[in-house]
Amino acid sequence: MTSGASVGLIVDAEVRRGSFTLTVTLAAAPGQVLGVLGPNGAGKSTLLSAVAGLTPISAGRITLAGQVMDDAEAGTFVEASGRPVGFVFQNYRLFPHLTVAENVAFSPRARGMGRQAARSTASHWLDRLGLADLAHRKPGQLSGGQAQRVALARALAGQPELLLMDEPLSALDAGTRLDVQAELKNHLAAFTGPSLLVTHDPLEALVLADQLIVLEAGRIVQQGTPERIARQPATDYVAKLVGLNLYTGNANGSQVALNAGGSFITANHGVHGEVLVAVRPSAITVSNQHPQQSSARNAWSARITGLTLLADRVRLDLEGQPPALVDVTPAAVAELSLSPGSQVWLSVKATELEVYTRAGQQPA
Amino acid sequence: MVTRTAPSHLTARERARRTARSGAPRSVPAPLLAPALIAVAFLVLPLAGLLIRAPWGHMGAALSGADVTQALVLSLWTASVTTGISLVIGVPLAWVLARTSFPGQRLLRALVTLPLVLPPVVGGVALLLAFSRVGFVGRYLDYWFGLTIPFTPLAVIMAETFVAMPFLIITVEGALRSADQGFEEAAATLGAKRMTVFRRVTLPMIAPSLGAGAVLCWARALGEFGATITFAGSFPGQTETMPIAVYYALETDPDAAIALSLVLLLVSVVVLVSLRDRWLRGGSVQ
Numbered sequence: 001m002t003s004g005a006s007v008g009l010i011v012d013a014e015v016r017r018g019s020f021t022l023t024v025t026l027a028a029a030p031g032q033v034l035g036v037l038g039p040n041g042a043g044k045s046t047l048l049s050a051v052a053g054l055t056p057i058s059a060g061r062i063t064l065a066g067q068v069m070d071d072a073e074a075g076t077f078v079e080a081s082g083r084p085v086g087f088v089f090q091n092y093r094l095f096p097h098l099t100v101a102e103n104v105a106f107s108p109r110a111r112g113m114g115r116q117a118a119r120s121t122a123s124h125w126l127d128r129l130g131l132a133d134l135a136h137r138k139p140g141q142l143s144g145g146q147a148q149r150v151a152l153a154r155a156l157a158g159q160p161e162l163l164l165m166d167e168p169l170s171a172l173d174a175g176t177r178l179d180v181q182a183e184l185k186n187h188l189a190a191f192t193g194p195s196l197l198v199t200h201d202p203l204e205a206l207v208l209a210d211q212l213i214v215l216e217a218g219r220i221v222q223q224g225t226p227e228r229i230a231r232q233p234a235t236d237y238v239a240k241l242v243g244l245n246l247y248t249g250n251a252n253g254s255q256v257a258l259n260a261g262g263s264f265i266t267a268n269h270g271v272h273g274e275v276l277v278a279v280r281p282s283a284i285t286v287s288n289q290h291p292q293q294s295s296a297r298n299a300w301s302a303r304i305t306g307l308t309l310l311a312d313r314v315r316l317d318l319e320g321q322p323p324a325l326v327d328v329t330p331a332a333v334a335e336l337s338l339s340p341g342s343q344v345w346l347s348v349k350a351t352e353l354e355v356y357t358r359a360g361q362q363p364a
Numbered sequence: 365m366v367t368r369t370a371p372s373h374l375t376a377r378e379r380a381r382r383t384a385r386s387g388a389p390r391s392v393p394a395p396l397l398a399p400a401l402i403a404v405a406f407l408v409l410p411l412a413g414l415l416i417r418a419p420w421g422h423m424g425a426a427l428s429g430a431d432v433t434q435a436l437v438l439s440l441w442t443a444s445v446t447t448g449i450s451l452v453i454g455v456p457l458a459w460v461l462a463r464t465s466f467p468g469q470r471l472l473r474a475l476v477t478l479p480l481v482l483p484p485v486v487g488g489v490a491l492l493l494a495f496s497r498v499g500f501v502g503r504y505l506d507y508w509f510g511l512t513i514p515f516t517p518l519a520v521i522m523a524e525t526f527v528a529m530p531f532l533i534i535t536v537e538g539a540l541r542s543a544d545q546g547f548e549e550a551a552a553t554l555g556a557k558r559m560t561v562f563r564r565v566t567l568p569m570i571a572p573s574l575g576a577g578a579v580l581c582w583a584r585a586l587g588e589f590g591a592t593i594t595f596a597g598s599f600p601g602q603t604e605t606m607p608i609a610v611y612y613a614l615e616t617d618p619d620a621a622i623a624l625s626l627v628l629l630l631v632s633v634v635v636l637v638s639l640r641d642r643w644l645r646g647g648s649v650q
Binding site for chain 2: 052053081086087091095097098110111155164
């Protein structure tokens, strides 16, 4: 836990829904952006729903700024309308029958502010997010980026102590996403409470979040800084997201026997037991002969099963011991005449292998 | 040997139409065309008869009788009050049916929609059994408050509400069911209590259906005959509504009956057009 006992958001809860169970323990300090990364169906939205009070938890408790929001054992439950929470929904859910200004004034008004005061609060937030010109439009007349900003303004206008965002950028096209992302980062930095940002886009998580938790099948499988998670993924899902080869194996000194077959010589010494080894696809070299002249200490043969053209390189899918994803230049594909079925040699330097244990501690 | 269709002639215009819409031939196969034409004739001919036989020359005179005006006024205000009552008590019931679940809910929904298929005259008999001076409810209303319902304008309104309110309820319930509840969740996270959500989000979002349901309810109330004549009778100025006036006028003054029918037909057309407008507006993005 990174925060004190009485500040920020503390969740230690279980939500059971049919055969699905979400079990989460997390803490988010004021000013911190906690990213929640995970595949579809991992329970990310259920987590937000529980924190917002839209879904009561089955066990455990949720506290915000020292106040109990939900306590399954004690029976305490604060309804969604009573929680100081701002929620930016995936498709924004802007009220289609209200203007932008009325949408933003909705929360101050619903929380008991007078009509006039609510209107001036709304115009303050509209100014702050550069939306003043759009105040009289209906949501149907907004672009994706504008709607996203209105949704954020509407959530912030209620002066929440916690901000929840469910895939805030996923409804945007690739062009506007980067602009809105940069903008969102600034607004998040200005927000003093904790924020919870759910996403399945690793880039979004890396850019926007200070801390990350990775949810898979209702459980937290990894947590830490975005940098650490990107460098040392704990599961195949995260490794795929960040584009790394991930192997599990058994370390014995500088030798790691891989569960997928084969073994690696690593730069680490004196490590024993279960470890993970992560390798960047671009760190692996492909050649037609056994690379005897090379300084790489690990070499194995493999067969190409697939080639995919990425933006500026070609990703090879290889079967071998161990299997691997390797990135090469299009020129190399021609030069080595690589095609599905080709038998090639792969090699990687010991220093390119990231070795760590599942708990996240890098072996000494 | 497979039989092949001989080439047919395709006019340039028909060719262009079918190319543009990638459409099937416009012509209708004979086995479908004949029954369809009979159906059209069956629906249109009586209405045409009404127009042909209308006393166009002395329409004003036919409609200006005191009875006619009374019936028209009575019908308009009772149908409007019925619609108002249905909105006040029917919309909350629609919400309960759409948004909650409790034991017996299916049975309740069946009961609520029963008047849609029940012969109205049966509804009238049922109302009479309940609210007449000797009815199991009416007897106490009479005893305690001296209130006698049958054969009063109140009875007209009750009969119309019994028959017409279910139209409003099922229209609104359907709209509530298909409405995206995400907006209501959003309103809750913005601090809105349940009644605020209902007032500021739910109702405005189903407004087109609410309007359509109200118009449907009003039109049905205006045309109500069987339950009304059974429960409320036909006292001119008191309980004789337009449809009842048409029925009696047919024997004594056919011209007046036709003129009254034309008025009701006109109202129906206006209702149909207004509903169509609402539905079109409801379906478009504002």
